[in-house]
Amino acid sequence: MSDHVRPAAGGRRPGARRAFLAAALRRPGQIGAVAPSSPTLAGLLAEVVPRSGSPVVVELGPGTGAVTTAIDVRLPPGARHLAVELDPRMAGFLRQAHPGLEVVEGDAAKLQTLLVERGVDYADAVVSGLPWALFDETAQRSILGQVAAVIGDSGAFTTFAYRHGMALSAARRFRHVLHATFAEVTLTPTVWRNMPPAFGYVCRHPRTP
Ligand SMILES: C[S@@+](CC[C@H](N)C(=O)[O-])C[C@H]1O[C@@H](n2cnc3c(N)ncnc32)[C@H](O)[C@@H]1O
Structure with a gap:
């Protein structure tokens, strides 16, 4: 992170919203x-990121970097911040907007392989912006199993869900997978001024597989 240009807390980058909308229109089934x-939701998700030491933080589905920014403002010098993004244009946008970020253009389904290739076998925090509702249960279990292996018993994992979808079967199924994977699953307060309103899941202590 030493060469990292630190953005203003909660700041939004020019062009990010346009790049995000373009990607959402181009690949709705992926975004x-x-x-x-x-910024408020991003800040809640980033709260698990250590402020001291030399932490390794992995972000999944960073998009145009709303959560990336919130992570960056917490990270101490010497930290590693890797971001796994499937969309090549989003990855290109991130590389320009966050010069100190290690952008990994790839599929979160191959998380452990992607990390091992970069010499990473442990992360203090994994922060996800992945669209879980678009993944089937097998894919959810596979990615979450890899997240669990990477954070071990001392790391933390956060992700978000939309408030209006909470009662839907897909959301219930995802909660079930979270509870099956982690012994501790807590909810953040709902961020009503998010589009649409959303809350975070904070997960720790993977269950033994
Ligand atoms: C809902 S957007 C979230 C963006 C950002 N984290 C935020 O909260 O504003 C989901 C992002 O996940 C990416 N994505 C979807 N499937 C993925 C996968 N299998 N591996 C990595 N990234 C993926 C999409 O390209 C998109 O950038």
């Missing part, structure tokens, strides 16, 4: 959202 996370 699963109409707007980037708000």
Whole structure:
């Protein structure tokens, strides 16, 4: 992170909203959202990121970097911040907007392989913006199993869900997979000024497989 240009806390980059909307229109089945996370939601998701030491933080589905920014403002010098993004244009946008970020253009389904290739076998925090509702249960279990292996018993994992979808069967199924994977699953307060309103899941202590 030493060469990292630190953005203003909660700041939004020019062009990010346009790039996000373009990607959502281009690949709606991959983005699963109409707007980037708000700074408040991003800040809640980033709360698991250590402020001291030399932490390794992995972000999944960073998009145009709303959560990336919130992570960056917490990270101490010497930290590693890797971001796994499937969309090549989003990855290109991120590389320009966040010069200190290690952008990994790839599929979160191959998380452990992607990390091992970069010499990473442990992360203090994994922060996800992935559109879980677009993945089947097998894919959810596979990615979450890899996240669990990467954070071990001392790391933390956060992700978000939309408030209006909470009662839907897909959301219930995802909660079930979260509880099956982690012994501790807590909810953040709902961020009503997000588009649409959303909350975070904070997960720790993977269950033994
Ligand atoms: C809802 S957007 C979230 C963007 C950002 N984190 C935020 O909160 O504003 C989902 C992002 O996940 C990416 N994505 C979808 N499937 C993915 C996968 N299998 N591996 C990595 N990234 C993926 C999409 O390209 C998109 O950038």
